Amino acid sequence: MLYIEILGNLPEMARDEAKAMLELAGGRIAGQDYLFLKIDADEGAFPYLNRLGLAHEYGMLLVEANSIEELLQKARDVDWPIKGTFKVDTETMANCRHDVLDLPRKLGAVIHAKGFRVNLSKPDTLVRVYCGEKLYAGIRLRFFDPKDFESRKAHHRPFFRPISLHPRVSRALVNLTKAKREILDPMMGAGGILMEAGLLGLKVYGVDIRPEMVEGAEMNLRHYGIRDYELKLGDATKLEELFPGKKFEAVATDPPYGTSATLAGRKRDELYEKVLESIYGVLEEGSRLAIAFPASFDGEAEAEKVGFKLVGKYYQRVHKSLERYFYVFEKP
Known part of the structure; x- marks a missing residue:
């Protein structure tokens, strides 16, 4: 025992x-x-x-x-x-x-x-x-050792963006997908989730719509010794175009929550709905998506509309202006 x-x-x-x-x-x-x-x-x-x-x-x-x-x-x-x-x-x-x-x-x-x-x-x-x-x-x-995770927090990375999940939480999202071979983050930002997945020996795939994020994520991955990666500049709502014929074993992502700049000028809820549809299209049957949404967005209802089945839902209050849920969905 x-x-x-x-x-x-x-x-x-x-x-x-x-x-x-x-x-x-x-x-x-x-x-x-x-x-x-x-x-x-x-x-x-x-x-x-x-x-x-x-x-x-x-x-x-x-x-x-x-x-x-x-x-x-x-x-x-x-x-x-x-x-x-x-x-x-x-x-x-x-x-x-x-x-x-x-x-x-x-x-x-x-x-x-x-x-x-x-x-x-x-x-x-x-x-x-x-x-x-x-x-x-x-x-x-x-x-x-907490120091191991602390050493990968946002301000220690060569490409620094202050809005980032704690490495422990990023690691948990990867693990909740039960990935054994590979994982995709279609809204990777500075690459925090991909870093944790790469350190576990998974092949990592990343997408971001901003060129500086693709360059910065690669810088961060290489800094932590991760070499088995494929990063693309592109739109998370068009994953089947970015990866034609490819089905992924797992997806984990932390979408941007806020401004029109971070959302590439699109309405937030509409973007989330299209991203869920896009992820569903490239995920293997029986595989999992781990994703975070602000509490004001009904991630469970929208994901179920697409065809996902809820596996887990976890609430976190970050500060007075940000409450979110982490979700784990399965594609039946």
Whole structure:
């Protein structure tokens, strides 16, 4: 059994991102306790779990208990897969029902009695205890360092545009499509979604109607070592003309929300409707589109008119003048 600790800013989206990756890996979510997911999967899932954007960490789940006494008793019977030294670290979630103040010391003593050495400053193995409705203990296998994602935020890129999704969210949109080979962003802007997809080893296709964006996106992709890409200057409402005969495995995009300049002088809602039709035309059957729309646009109704089926919908308030939904649609 494994565990994933998801992030709390978009928890439903984070859970569904994990679910999408587990479906590719042949695993499943076996239970949830606040931001803690119990995962029924083996090490074959690691390459897919390593793709996660909206996760804090994942690891091996070894103990689940209803009380501190039960956790300590079960811990005595566990064959702890500790390499080198260890440290016990407690995560007290918002729904924690147990007094875990002294638990790291008590659990550390149980594990130490099995012959393992403690190192509180630089342990080789981190034993993680989560407190929610229940108590869970395991070994951390992968920590998703925020600095890695922060290094790809808009102001760190060679081609800089301030309006851009956070790299973690871009990564999640890619993963929610369940793409394994390739992805298209038909309104790519500076290429943030394509960067995250390219770093996952996918071939990336991008389109933008503005020449400076096509040049800038290429600059950003190359800066982060991505070479397997195809970028085109063109109109997102005419994708079948841009890619004749091509059907894509997945599409993810964050369309511009605002001014007539960013919308190439067209009415926003009309543009969105035509883009949805255009994407539907180039998407493989059974494949997914992940897309963001401002809350004032009924993305669900318009996509269903085109023929899409809703798979997921996630609300985000960015600031007082911008509320949006992230949608995941499937082409039946």
